[in-house]
Structure formats: C-alpha cells, structure tokens
Amino acid sequence: MNELFGLTNLPYGVYSVDGSPARCATRLGDHVVDLATLLGDPDDAVFARPTLNAFMAQGRQRWDEVRAAITAALADGLPADGVHAIDDVTLHLPFEVADYVDFYASEHHASNLGRLFRPDNPDPLLPNWKHLPVSYTGRAGSVVVSGTDVVRPCGQRKAPDAEVPTFGPSTRLDIEAELGFVVGVGNEMGTPIAGADADQHLFGVVLFNDWSARDIQAWEYVPLGPHLGKSFASTISPWVVPLAALDAARVDTPTQEPAVLPYLALDRPWGLDIDLEVEWNGTVVSRPPYSSLYWSPAQMLAHLTVNGAPTRTGDLFASGTISGPAKDQVGSFIERGEGFLEDGDEVVLRATAPGADGTRIGFGECRGRITKARA
Ligand code: CA
Numbered sequence: 001m002n003e004l005f006g007l008t009n010l011p012y013g014v015y016s017v018d019g020s021p022a023r024c025a026t027r028l029g030d031h032v033v034d035l036a037t038l039l040g041d042p043d044d045a046v047f048a049r050p051t052l053n054a055f056m057a058q059g060r061q062r063w064d065e066v067r068a069a070i071t072a073a074l075a076d077g078l079p080a081d082g083v084h085a086i087d088d089v090t091l092h093l094p095f096e097v098a099d100y101v102d103f104y105a106s107e108h109h110a111s112n113l114g115r116l117f118r119p120d121n122p123d124p125l126l127p128n129w130k131h132l133p134v135s136y137t138g139r140a141g142s143v144v145v146s147g148t149d150v151v152r153p154c155g156q157r158k159a160p161d162a163e164v165p166t167f168g169p170s171t172r173l174d175i176e177a178e179l180g181f182v183v184g185v186g187n188e189m190g191t192p193i194a195g196a197d198a199d200q201h202l203f204g205v206v207l208f209n210d211w212s213a214r215d216i217q218a219w220e221y222v223p224l225g226p227h228l229g230k231s232f233a234s235t236i237s238p239w240v241v242p243l244a245a246l247d248a249a250r251v252d253t254p255t256q257e258p259a260v261l262p263y264l265a266l267d268r269p270w271g272l273d274i275d276l277e278v279e280w281n282g283t284v285v286s287r288p289p290y291s292s293l294y295w296s297p298a299q300m301l302a303h304l305t306v307n308g309a310p311t312r313t314g315d316l317f318a319s320g321t322i323s324g325p326a327k328d329q330v331g332s333f334i335e336r337g338e339g340f341l342e343d344g345d346e347v348v349l350r351a352t353a354p355g356a357d358g359t360r361i362g363f364g365e366c367r368g369r370i371t372k373a374r375a
Helices: 060-073 107-117 195-201 214-220 243-249 297-305
Strands: 012-016 023-028 031-034 083-085 100-103 135-137 143-145 154-157 166-169 177-183 202-209 234-236 250-252 270-272 275-280 283-286 316-318 346-354 360-362 366-371
Touching (some): 154 214, 177 297, 195 202, 195 297, 202 243, 202 346, 202 366, 270 297, 297 316
Antiparallel strands (some): 023 031, 031 083, 154 166, 202 234, 346 360
16 A cells, blocks of 8 residues: 555545546545545535535534544545546546735745845845745636646746847746645635634645746846746645644744744744655656745745735645755755756656654645647
8 A cells, every 4th residue: 555645644636537527535545535425425515526625615623523534434444435546537626726825935945046036135035034924926727736737938038138038938947846735714804814723724735836937037026026937837736635634744943033023923833844855857856845944834824814815715825945955955946056947848746744653644746747838
C-alpha cells in the first residue's frame, strides 16, 4: 500500500470514471473511495457532486464528524463498493475556486527576489515586509488541476537596456512552489476573522504552482503589483489534505521580530513542517521546507479579512514561493539562476508531512507541462 495515503491522511478530491458524472472521494493507498457510497447513501446531496464546496461550507464540526466516520469505515480496509484504482479514474479540480490571493510569506524568497529586482537597495526586504503578510489578489478562474497543460503566455516585456517594450512569448517562464490554503467557511463582510479562529475557517491544504513569466512581471509590476505575468495559469494538486490531518505537522514559525500588531498576534504563531520537492523534467532540483516560512497561515487569513473583506467557501490563498536558505531549497528557478522553462518541459511538485502516530502523509502531485505559445 502507498503509505503516504494511510488512515491518518484521508484527503478529499473529486473523480470520475469512464465519463460518468464527477463525485467527491477520499483516497486510501492507491485507491479512490467514493464518499457518498462509503457513508451509506450513493445519492447523498453533499457528496454525489462534482465539487467539495457543499461539504466545505458545512463547517468544522461536520468536517470532524465526517473524518471520524470515514476513518471508522475504512479501518478494516477498502469497502466492497465505490472503490477504483487511482490509475482508472480522472481527478478533477476538487473545489470551485471563489477568490484567490497570493501571499509572499518566505523571508528567504522575498530577500532573494529583492536582491534580483532591486539590486541597488541595501535592504532586500521592503519596509512593510515584517509588519504585514504582503499579498495581492489574483485570478481565480485560471486555477487548474494537476495534469493540465500550461500554454506559454505572451505579453509585453522590456529589457533594462531596451528603449521600448516588445510583445511576444515569455522567454523567462518560471515556477513558484507554494502551498494553497482552502477556506471552507468564510466571514461576513465587515467582520474580520481573528487569527486564533483560523481553524474554524480553514478546510485544508493543496500544493500550488504559481507559474510566473518573469519578463512580463518585471515590466508590469510597478506600481500596482503582479498581474498578467501570473494570471495565465496556476496549478493545484487534486487532493485537499484536511487541516485535521496536519496536527502533527504543526511547528512554531521562525521568531517574528519586530513584534506584530495586535490583530496579527497569536499565542504561538504556527507553521507547518511540510517538505516539498520540485521535479523538473524527471530530476528533483530542489527541496523547499515550508517550516521556514515567516508568516502563519492563520495570520494570513487574519490579515486578509482585517479590513472587513468577506471570504467565502472556496476561497484560496497561497503562501508565496517557499524557499529555504540553501540554493537547493529554493522554490523558483529565477533564484537558481540556471535558466527558465522551455516548451515541453514538465514540472511536478510533491510534498510530505508528519502525520498522526508516527506516520507520514502525502499531498499527491501538482504537475504541469509547458506547451508553445499560441500568438
Ligand atoms: Ca506566488
């Protein structure tokens, strides 16, 4: 059995088989288990659906009840009905993405990029970076599931020594290895979410590849931030690992100094001990450690809503590129300095984390292949 998908993981996804309607599932080993069938009603109004949103909207208490019921139902192994080998199914985008925000929570990545984008500035971090989790709002409609091809984007770019911009396919196409946090239950407009309450709102975690056209980004991002250099595609893994499966992976964030403002303060700002790997054309080129991230996901959610902005079921916020201190721990190719993506290149993100009872749990794959530009 695939030990990364044992009883301490039980992620959620959406599958179809032989063109039948897509339905919610969990995964045990290398098998996909139909949730409606497993829980006793094949026509269940929540699980016999092509997205997890209805379940996500039910909230923490129901998530805990369902996880307990699935655990009990699978304790003696796979059931007789509603089970498929993972190679026999198609895995779909697991939830309908509502709004999407991308953070920038890795101090190593922000410092590396600061040195590259602002080489004359003595401090690679901008003055706000340790006071708030920097972010921008991106395009939810171009979030795609693992295995979807990524068309090389075209756009404006201007080399520093060029007089005028040109238009064409990006020549500096990059990845960003990140985690994505999925909101199950949002907040009412005008009522922020306290960081201490994040567990009541966060449903789970996916792998996230924020494909980035560095040449388009470098020319467009001043003064309003990234846009077309990012919005053409972002890939997520097909499995949402429930936050409850990651209890054993909780660690303290690095020390936050200077002290944060009260709305960002937590008794113990928590991070997650998740080890990622980046595979480029079949070779693992980097192993970014999520535990090194400066900001907690709970602080990201608190910041995201502190102005009263509502979140809703299916909101997705990404951590920002995960980079550790070493060159073989960076989450983007621009930080490696050894070239960008060619047409036909394929990148796969994977990750594992400590699970309950000394186990290890997996996140599956976040895979994408570059196809040539269409303009
Ligand atoms: Ca990003």
